[in-house]
Amino acid sequence: xxxxxxxxxxxxxxxxxxxxxxxxxxxxxxxxxxxxxxxxxxxxxxxxxxxxxxxxxxxxxxxxxxxxxxxxxxxxxxxxxxxxxxxxxxxxxxxxxxxxxxxxxxxxxxxxxxxxxxxxxxxxxxxxxxxxxxxxxxxxxxxxxxxxxxxxxxxxxxxxxxxxxxxxxxxxxxxxxxxxxxxxxxxxxxxxxxxxxxxxxxxxxxxxx
Numbered sequence: 001x002x003x004x005x006x007x008x009x010x011x012x013x014x015x016x017x018x019x020x021x022x023x024x025x026x027x028x029x030x031x032x033x034x035x036x037x038x039x040x041x042x043x044x045x046x047x048x049x050x051x052x053x054x055x056x057x058x059x060x061x062x063x064x065x066x067x068x069x070x071x072x073x074x075x076x077x078x079x080x081x082x083x084x085x086x087x088x089x090x091x092x093x094x095x096x097x098x099x100x101x102x103x104x105x106x107x108x109x110x111x112x113x114x115x116x117x118x119x120x121x122x123x124x125x126x127x128x129x130x131x132x133x134x135x136x137x138x139x140x141x142x143x144x145x146x147x148x149x150x151x152x153x154x155x156x157x158x159x160x161x162x163x164x165x166x167x168x169x170x171x172x173x174x175x176x177x178x179x180x181x182x183x184x185x186x187x188x189x190x191x192x193x194x195x196x197x198x199x200x201x202x203x204x205x206x207x208x209x
Contacts, residue, residue: 011059014052017043060089066187067092070099096187103133103185103194110198114205116140120172120180134184139205144178147204151181154200158183 024039035041064085071091078090105125111117118138122131139147144160151158161179162169169175185194 010062012052012055014049014056060085063092064088066095071095099187100133100185101128102191103187103189104128104131104135106191106194107133107135107183107185107197110194110201111135111137114139114198114201116142116205117201120174133186134182136180136182138174138177138180139201142204144181147181150204151197151200154196154203156183156197156200 021039024043029035029042031042032045035044067088067090071088071094074091074094075087077094078087082090105128108119108123108125111119112123116139118140120136120138138144142150148158148160159182162175163179163182166175169179172180174180183197
């Protein structure tokens with residue numbers, strides 16, 4: 001499985017600065033000397049990230065395709081307020097959100113049934129509106145890195161550690177024991193893959209019983 005959230009939207013690591021022109025003109029920019037003193041040039045620190053810009057466009061075009069292909073049920077909901085690309089993106093995100101409820105429910109059900117698992121975060125499947133399918137957990141008797149390596153051998157890709165959320169793992173009291181395991185299915189994963197993850201997780205859990 002692959003987590004494509006990246007705190008972004010399925011695109012590359014690219015950032016965008018957007019602001020009112022009067023503020024961009026007034027604020028001091030720590031810029032390279034050859035850059036002009038007026039926006040947008042004063043906010044550019046060198047050669048632009050052309051491949052990132054192209055990748056961001058590709059991500060938007062992909063989401064448009066998702067909206068056109070799978071978001072037909074949401075046209076009436078948004079067509080009075082949006083049109084064109086905006087409407088297709090609304091359709092896409094609604095369709096993705098709806099499908100991810102199924103993934104969240106399947107993943108939480110499997111982890112709940114696995115002996116020794118502690119899930120951090122909302123586990124009540126009646127509250128799926130309040131969470132995404134990304135789930136962090138620990139398995140009693142196993143270091144998170146060991147769980148990740150065992151799942152890797154089964155063809156399941158997960159993360160272990162603190163994922164740069166050091167304050168969170170410290171607050172939860174798991175940092176010194178290796179953090180947590182994080183599994184992050186998204187809309188291109190299937191419920192069947194979730195079940196395959198569950199089977200692999202069950203085999204790992206059975207070792208310490």
